[in-house]
Amino acid sequence: MSKLVIGLTGPTGxxxxxxxxxxxxxxxxxxxADLVARQAVTDxxxxxxxxxxxxxxxxxxxxLNRRLLAQRAFSSEKGAAKLNSITHPVIMGMVKNQIASIKTSGAKAVVLDAALLFESGADSLCDTTVAVTAPVEIRLNRIMNRDGISKELAEARIGAQKGNSYYNERARYRLDGVMNRDDIQTAVNRLLEQIIGDYT
Incomplete structure (x- = not known):
């Protein structure tokens, strides 16, 4: 059987x-996908x-001043959509190449970690999908701490993305992002075995 490709997505934070x-x-x-996107913008x-x-x-x-680009692109849904329309074709080509090379490795599965998995159509490269979600308040605090930005900027980023329901409705499997690290590992181990079982 060909190695499974699992799409992993969810809103920021x-x-x-x-x-x-x-x-x-x-x-x-x-x-x-973020790392691939960083490589793509050098094109x-x-x-x-x-x-x-x-x-x-x-x-x-x-x-490229990534912070300035992010500030302009993510200040509106239109800006975010424009950014995606420019970068996604390049990113998709690079992701396809990486999937092809990993399929010959000894990994249990390939996981494509992509915030815009569904919006970009990258889910078409995957056999199945997993969504990670968390309440908005928790996400807001995480983004502010992670990126060192103001509450207003963090809210703008959240506002430019879809809500939890968008991901939960589209993904076949779901994970709660509020769990602590140990519980997440246990849940992921269990989920991976379930996915492999469902697709073999």
Whole structure:
């Protein structure tokens, strides 16, 4: 049987990265869509399109100012959608290549960690999907602490994304991102065995 590709998603601050680490400890190979996106914006065509949309000053001395780009792109749903339309085709191509190379490894499964799994259509590259969600208040505090930003900026980021129900309705499996690290590991170990069992 071909190696399973599991799409992992959820809104910002829900605990998706912690769950991804748990999948890695359980023997899975992780593809981090954020890391792929960082590589994608070094692509010349992609960078040119971003400058045209969000301003030439997002690139200073040949280096992309990610914070400035994020500030402009995530201040509205329209901005976020535009950013995604520019970067996603490049990201998708890179993700496909990574999946192909991991499928020959000894990993239990491939986990594609992507906040915009459904919006980007990247779920089409996956055999199944897992959503990690958490209440808005918890997510707000996590984002402020993680990124060192104001409550207003954190609220703008949350506002530019879909609510928990969007992810829960679309994903086949669900995980609670409020659990502590040990409980998350136990839940992920159990879920991985369940998914492998469901698809073999």
């Amino acid at each position: 829900a605990g998706k990265s912690t769950v991804a680490q748990a999948f890695e400890r359980a023997g899975c190979e992780i593809i981090d 010349e065509k992609c960078l040119a399109a971003l400058k045209a949309e969000f301003g030439n000053d997002i690139v200073q001395d040949g280096v």
